[in-house]
Amino acid sequence: MQIVFKATKRVEQGTGASRRLRRAGQIPGIIYGADTDAQAITLDHNELYHLLKKEAFHASILSVDVEGAKQAVLLRDTQWHPFRQQVLHLDFQRVDANQKIHLKVPLHFINGDTNPAVKLGGCMISHTITELDVQCLPANLPEYVEVDLKDLEAGQSMHVSQLTLPEGVELAQHGEGDPVVATALTVKGAATDEAAEGAAA
Secondary structure, three states: OOOEEEEEEOOOOOHHHHHHHHHOOEEEEEEEEOOEEEEEEEEEHHHHHHHOOOHHHHOOOEEEEEOOEEEEEEEEEEEEOOOOOOEEEEEEEEOOOOOOEEEEEEEEEEOOOOOHHHHOOOEEEEEOOOEEEEEEOHHHOOOOEEEEOOOOOOOOEEEHHHOOOOOOOEEOOOOOOOOEEEEEEEOHHHHHHHHHHHHHO
């Protein structure tokens, strides 16, 4: 289900105008890209503050309704107040259905609790990365990539190359190598208990 939110066109610009908007419970923002002129907009702070708490808002194609005209966009930048729970500015990029997009999507780890190394071997699974850089056409953008930990053994690591990406989605990797996604670490206490049991036997 696509997330839809409203915005209005913003005429007044500059620091003073932005400050007045924020005092009135509004957020200045901008929509750019897709070979179209950038458009200054105003958004409702309360609505966007709650949307920003949703994981999907950061990794999905969004629909912004600017005075009745809907545009498909991606959230590209969020500026927060240094110490208040206040959003200062939002940047959105227009999406072209025929152009590949590049975005970080979250990783969802499953079967960590039922993994034999955790249940029987006293291991703890460490999540080394929690999001993945991907590129794809907008229609193929996944909300998340699933990481199945059921077969991860004690002392082993799972790498990015072992993940199953949805159809039409490619890894947009920076640099070389095969980054570690998760590792089954042996907890010191568990290792000591096993050694003690072995000695007793």
